Amino acid sequence: MLPAAPPGGASSYTSTAASARVPVPPNDHVLLALPPTAASASVLRSLRSEGVSVSLVSDGIGVLDAVRTRDPALIVIDVDLPGPDQAAVLAAVQSEAPTVPVIAVTPRERRLALLGQLRGDRDDFLVRPFAVDELAARIRLRLRLGPVLENTVLRHGELVVDTEFGDVTVDGQPVALSPTEYALLMALMATPGDVVAPDRLSREVWSDPASPNLVQVYISYLRRKIGAERIRTVRGEGYVLED
Numbered sequence: 001m002l003p004a005a006p007p008g009g010a011s012s013y014t015s016t017a018a019s020a021r022v023p024v025p026p027n028d029h030v031l032l033a034l035p036p037t038a039a040s041a042s043v044l045r046s047l048r049s050e051g052v053s054v055s056l057v058s059d060g061i062g063v064l065d066a067v068r069t070r071d072p073a074l075i076v077i078d079v080d081l082p083g084p085d086q087a088a089v090l091a092a093v094q095s096e097a098p099t100v101p102v103i104a105v106t107p108r109e110r111r112l113a114l115l116g117q118l119r120g121d122r123d124d125f126l127v128r129p130f131a132v133d134e135l136a137a138r139i140r141l142r143l144r145l146g147p148v149l150e151n152t153v154l155r156h157g158e159l160v161v162d163t164e165f166g167d168v169t170v171d172g173q174p175v176a177l178s179p180t181e182y183a184l185l186m187a188l189m190a191t192p193g194d195v196v197a198p199d200r201l202s203r204e205v206w207s208d209p210a211s212p213n214l215v216q217v218y219i220s221y222l223r224r225k226i227g228a229e230r231i232r233t234v235r236g237e238g239y240v241l242e243d
Contacts, residue, residue, distance in 0.1 A: 028053065028143045029054070029055070029070060029071065029072050030047065030054040030055075030073065030074050030139060031066050031067065031074070031075045032044060032047075032056045033063035033066075033081055034076070034078045035081060036059075043132055043135065044056045046136075047132070047136065047139070052136075058082070059082045059083040060086060060089040061083055062083075063075070063081065063093060064096065067093055067096045068096065072097070072100060073143060074142050075100055076103045077089075077102060077104055078106075079105065079110060079114060094119060101124070103123070103124045103125065103138055104117070104126070105127075106125055106127060111125060111127055122163065124142065137203050137204060140203070141183075141187065144190045156189060158170060158172070159226060161186070163186075168182070168226070176225075180205065180206075180218055181218060181221055181225065183204075184205050184222055185222060187204045188201075188239065188241040189241060194240065195234050195238045195239070195240050196240070196241075201215050202214075202215055219231060219239060230242055230243075
């Protein structure tokens, strides 16, 4: 039996995934690399209950073996895994799977040191403790964006995003976006030309689902920066990113 998680320790995950919805393709396998605790097993069960193809490893050596044999579409790795130095393990995972996005789980006091190891917009991090539905939302967004290719520049008309560095230009001019505005733009760029419902944007951009009014406010912020004509409102349905 897996041991219980210590209070505030490496597996302070709040299991609230019963309300989460993770409509991801079944072939998109997610590799969880979490310490061997009851909380980690709960995360595994919760994600599987939502239809995610997911497997769990519990140490640094195991995650490297799993990356080589299971061909994951996304890797979730806790920086406090048992085993070798975890900074070295994370670097080895990134080297072994250079196009696979990583979500690194970290205690708050180590988040700044972790940022130096993340590869631009390719990777993400999540501070413990967290709700499982927040992890599910991060997984959903990363899988929707797909694997990161060597060419990390996304183009939609004259709107260009360098996902490696998070740079955005419009008509050749740099545009400064807040983290929320950038996440909103990336969610729209995942399906350019398609209507994206406000509730989907809410789930994919905010850790705690935002109200339709808040989504509308940030759409207006984004319009001011990239051009109002680039985001069309479809009344009663959502928003479309256009050329």
